[in-house]
């Protein structure tokens with residue numbers, strides 16, 4: 131089945147679209163700012179409902195924080211690479227199934243360490259000695275106990291504190307949980323993995339909310355062919371203007387005017403803004419009238435983390451056939467790990483991942499120096515490691531189109547921050563991962579946020595034109611695809 135068939139199908143069959151047509155009213159027009167998955171999902175939804183929709187995108191490519199690079203001769207995701215929640219409830223499942231894309235599952239349900247359950251891994255210390263698996267299992271159990279202890283700390287304290295403060299309190303209360311020597315380094319590695327999930331250091335992560343996310347079932351699956359096919363399928367036939375950096379959004383009662391860098395103006399009945407939270411925080415877009423104080427507070431009350439990937443392609447595989455290779459160290463900042471793409475995709479590629487302050491520090495180095503540093507880590511594990519034949523280095527933290535990798539809850543975050551962030555302002559609607567209802571910081575969360583913004587925008591505009599109903603296109607489409615095609619999952 132060609133899922134594009136569904137996307138290109140317009141519904142001129144007695145529904146709202148045909149009624150607008152029959153009354154010879156113009157179809158409402160919408161400008162979407164940002165061609166990441168959220169903006170494209172919003173535009174898709176509006177396009178399928180016969181709205182006039184244009185996406186303005188600052189980069190010269192689609193996808194935003196989804197960036198599948200093909201320069202190695204195979205797909206390598208330098209932004210998002212996992213589908214979090216390999217299950218039918220995942221809003222992206224119908225599309226992934228329809229496109230026949232394969233998922234390589236790296237964890238089952240209930241993975242404490244999120245995107246990887248450590249079924250297939252090897253850890254080494256900085257002298258290159260492998261950490262005994264038994265020690266990793268034992269320290270993993272201790273880490274779970276420490277996290278359970280932080281739950282008690284949370285129950286006792288009305289004030290939110292950071293996860294690292296809570297860990298210190300637990301270790302003071304239970305000195306038997308403190309680790310020494312190599313075991314301490316392994317504990318730091320577990321903390322490093324937790325920090326990677328939030329893309330922020332433990333002293334920045336909110337104790338109140340770190341485990342409150344509604345994680346979908348089915349574990350986490352790597353997109354073996356990359357995320358790019360999803361973006362391409364969703365973007366089919368949509369009017370997208372690349373290299374158009376929006377600098378100003380002016381709202382009137384009936385129209386929105388969006389100004390881009392070269393001074394050109396685009397006018398529509400409504401706009402949906404899906405730029406990353408980092409861009410809003412940096413005030414890179416001027417709003418006329420100014421955003422209300424409550425919206426500005428919501429923007430500043432959430433955090434934006436950083437994660438970078440350094441992908442290395444080798445001429446041959448010299449490392450063991452495990453999914454994850456980790457380096458333990460005395461602090462979580464100095465720990466590191468490589469994802470072995472060879473296991474999932476068959477290509478001789480390792481991807482080093484760095485998060486939080488460390489990810490920002492790496493961005494200060496040149497690409498060559500970054501790769502030199504990463505190779506030093508690798509050579510600690512494998513002294514005979516060959517030099518990479520190609521490499522890629524991401525810089526999400528300083529990229530002026532992202533200014534960070536994804537949002538997370540700061541310590542003391544107000545409870546209504548997400549409601550305020552996503553609340554529309556008249557004919558201006560807000561999408562993007564940070565406004566997702568349940569799954570901020572994820573691709574499926576960003577997708578749903580885009581669809582939600584589009585649905586709200588549709589309702590608003592149709593109501594203004596005197597139509598109460600709108601088309602339930604997405605659910606219809608998904609039901610049809612869901613019943614026909616299973617998800618393709620592997621763990622080699």
Ligand SMILES: Cc1cc2nc3c(=O)[nH]c(=O)nc-3n(C[C@H](O)[C@H](O)[C@H](O)COP(=O)(O)OP(=O)(O)OC[C@H]3O[C@@H](n4cnc5c(N)ncnc54)[C@H](O)[C@@H]3O)c2cc1C
Nearest residue numbers: 164166167168188194195210211212376535562563572573
């Ligand atoms: C390194 C990394 C790893 C990740 N790993 C995962 C993962 O494994 N699984 C997962 O689910 N999620 C992951 N994520 C998060 C996921 O990528 C994001 O949540 C999601 O892609 C965000 O989509 P979006 O559409 O909200 O934002 P974006 O994709 O950032 O789209 C916003 C668009 O707005 C554009 N823009 C910015 N400023 C302007 C402007 N002034 N004018 C016009 N356009 C502008 C940007 O160029 C961009 O294209 C990862 C992210 C990163 C960076």
